[in-house]
Amino acid sequence: MLGLRAPPVTPDRETRLAYDSIEVTPLTARIGAEIGGVDLRIPTNRQVDEIGRALVDHQVIFFRDQPMEPAHLSGLGRSFGELAFHSAVPGLPDHPELVAIHADKDSKFIAGEDWHSDLTCDEAPPLGSILYLHTVPPVGGDTLFSSMYAAYDALSPRMKAYLEGLTAVHDADHVYRPLFPDVDRRYPCNVHPVIRTHPVSGRRGIFVNSSYVLRIVELPTEESDAVLRFLYRHCANPNFQVRFTWRQHSVAFWDNRCTQHMAVWDYFPHTRSGWRATIAGDKPF
Ligand code: SIN
Numbered sequence: 001m002l003g004l005r006a007p008p009v010t011p012d013r014e015t016r017l018a019y020d021s022i023e024v025t026p027l028t029a030r031i032g033a034e035i036g037g038v039d040l041r042i043p044t045n046r047q048v049d050e051i052g053r054a055l056v057d058h059q060v061i062f063f064r065d066q067p068m069e070p071a072h073l074s075g076l077g078r079s080f081g082e083l084a085f086h087s088a089v090p091g092l093p094d095h096p097e098l099v100a101i102h103a104d105k106d107s108k109f110i111a112g113e114d115w116h117s118d119l120t121c122d123e124a125p126p127l128g129s130i131l132y133l134h135t136v137p138p139v140g141g142d143t144l145f146s147s148m149y150a151a152y153d154a155l156s157p158r159m160k161a162y163l164e165g166l167t168a169v170h171d172a173d174h175v176y177r178p179l180f181p182d183v184d185r186r187y188p189c190n191v192h193p194v195i196r197t198h199p200v201s202g203r204r205g206i207f208v209n210s211s212y213v214l215r216i217v218e219l220p221t222e223e224s225d226a227v228l229r230f231l232y233r234h235c236a237n238p239n240f241q242v243r244f245t246w247r248q249h250s251v252a253f254w255d256n257r258c259t260q261h262m263a264v265w266d267y268f269p270h271t272r273s274g275w276r277a278t279i280a281g282d283k284p285f
Contacts, residue, residue, distance in 0.1 A: 004052050004055070004056070004080055004081060004127060004128075004200060004279075019050045019053070019054065020046075020050075021037070021038075021044060021046040021047045021050050022035050022036065022037050022038050022047055022050050022051060022054065023035065023036035023037040024054050024057075024058070024061075026058060027062075027242050028241075028242050030147050030149075030150045030239075030240060030242075031058065031059045031060060031145060031146070031147035031150065031240065031241065031242045031259070032058055032059070032060050032061070032062070032145060032242030032244070033054060033057070033058035033060075033061050033062070034061070034062045034063070034064070035051065035054060035061050035062065035063050036063075036064075038051070038063070039066070040063060040066045040068065040072065040076050040251060041066070041068060041072040041075075041076075043076070043079070048079045048080070051080075051253070052080060055128065055253060055255050056198075056200050056201055056255065059145070059147055059149070059254070059255050059258050059259050060145045060242065060244075060252060060253065060254040060255065060259055060261075061252075061253050062244055062250065062251065062252050062253075063250065063251040063252075063253075064247060064249070064250055065247075065249055065250075066132070066249050066250070066251050067134075067249045068132050068134075068249070068251075070092060070094065070095040070098055070275055071095070073098060073130065073132050073275055073277050074095055074097055074098060074277060076130060076277065077097075077130050077277030077278070077279055080127070080128070080279050081127055081279040081280055082279070082280045083097040083277055083278065083279060083280065084119070084122075084126050084278045084279065084280040084281070085097060086099050086119070086278065087119055087121065087122055087172060087176075087187060087188050088172060088175075088176035088179075088180065088187055089111075089176075092275065095275075097277065098275045098276065098277055099111075099275065099276050099278075100273070100274075100275055100276075101131060101133075101263075101272075101273070101274050101275065101276050102271075102272070102273045102274075103265065103267075103268075103271070103272050103273070104269070104270075104271040104272075104273070105268070105269035105270075105271075107268070109179070110263055110265045110272075111263065112143075112261065112262060112263040113262060113263055113264075113265055114210055114211050114262055115146065115209055115210055115211070115232065115235065115236055115260045115261070115262045116209045116210070116211035116212065116260060116261070116262070117148075117207070117209050117256050117257075117259065117260050117261075118256050118278060119172070119188075119212075119256075119278070120170040120190075120192065120207070120209060120211075120212045120213075121170045121171055121172035121175075121187065121188040121189060121190060121212050122188050122190065123188070123190045123283060124280065124281050124282055124283045125170075125192070125256060125257075125281050125284065126256045126278045126279060126280060126281045127255070127256060127257065127279045127280060127281035127282070128253060128254055128255045128256045128257075128278075128279050128281075129253070129254055129256060129276050129277065129278045129279070130251060130252070130253045130276065130277045130278075130279075131143075131251065131252050131253075131274060131275075131276045132249075132250075132251050132274045132275055132276075133246050133248065133249070133250055133272065133273065133274035134248065134249065134273060134274050134275075135248065135271050135272060135273040135274070136246045136247060136248050136250075136272055137267035137270035137271065137272050138267075138270060139266075139267065140264065140266035140267035140270075141246055141263075141264065141265075141266070141267045141270075141272045142243050142244060142245050142246065142264050142266075143243075143244050143246070143252060143261055143262070143263050143264070144241055144242075144243050144244075144261060144262050144264065145241060145242050145243075145244065145252075145254060145259050145260070145261045146235055146236065146237075146240045146241045146259060146260045146261070147205075147240045147241070147258065147259060148196075148205035148206045148207065148235065148240075148258050148259060148260060149198075149201075149203050149204070149205045149258050150239070150240035151205070151206045151231075151234055151235045151237070151240050152195065152204050152205050152206050154234070154237070154239075154240070155206075155234070160195075163194050163195050163206075163227075164195060165193075165218075166193070166194040166195075166216050166217070166218050166219070167191045167192060167193055167194060167216070167217045167218065168191065168192060168193075168194050168207075168208045168213045168214075168215065168216050168217065168228075169189065169190075169191055169213065169214045169215055169217060170189065170190055170191070170192055170212040170213055170214075171187075171188075171189040171212060171213075171214050172187035172188050172189065172212060173186060173187045173189065174214075175187070175211060175212065191217060192207055192284045193207060193284055193285065194206070194207060194208055194216060194231075195207065196257065196258075196284045196285070197285055198255075198257050198258050199257070199282055199285075201258070203258065205257070205258040206231060206234075206235055207257075207284060208228060208231055208232075209232075209235075209260050210228075210232045213228060215228075216228065235260060246272075256281065257281065257284070
């Protein structure tokens with residue numbers, strides 16, 4: 001298994017190993033790279049290893065022209081770890097480990113329209129997700145990704161010190177209960193550090209998002225609301241972002257531990273459709 005779960009290392013961009021089985025083209029200095037020279041249906045072990053490394057180096061990686069069936073996407077996901085079942089959304093009938101990401105003329109909402117990391121409500125939120133789109137609208141439907149390392153690095157030393165040791169409540173109930181009113185269950189709710197250390201890179205990143213987080217545990221309500229408002233605005237700064245314009249058979253693989261993303265719904269009534277595999281993660285620290 002590649003080093004996606006290895007103990008923390010000091011990132012050293014000068015001495016890190018080069019890639020020799022894939023082509024890696026950074027898209028910004030902070031986040032995002034396009035990967036070429038691989039067929040994701042049949043990657044070699046070395047390519048899987050280097051894709052894992054590129055993910056840790058660039059936080060979100062993109063691939064073009066990768067026609068896939070659901071079984072290919074599941075197989076690809078499994079080469080990076082155990083797949084995680086979604087805590088609320090049912091999977092595909094023949095592939096319950098994958099969820100459909102679909103919007104069309106009848107949609108009333110789309111998945112991921114607000115800034116978020118996936119399923120931070122879980123006790124061990126996902127390591128990452130791989131999204132494949134087989135159908136794209138004629139225009140629009142981009143996904144924005146924001147680097148939580150860059151957002152953390154840009155905080156003042158005083159703000160970093162203030163946030164140190166704080167924890168936040170991540171609750172899925174207010175997200176999924178309105179979407180599935182007939183389902184009678186309590187969705188996950190867990191407490192995680194506001195500043196998280198990436199288990200592989202050792203870098204620190206902001207780990208609160210407006211979709212799941214209700215409050216910061218250690219602060220009075222008004223102060224918590226104000227701090228969260230500041231952090232959400234800060235994290236959405238375009239200087240920390242990369243924006244991906246999809247084509248048919250594109251793939252995005254994001255590291256859920258150090259990024260947030262949001263899907264733009266600017267293509268209604270057109271159809272945008274694909275599947276997402278999610279890789280199980282660890283308890284944040
Ligand atoms: C998601 O949040 O997983 C959906 C992202 C997208 O549709 O671009």
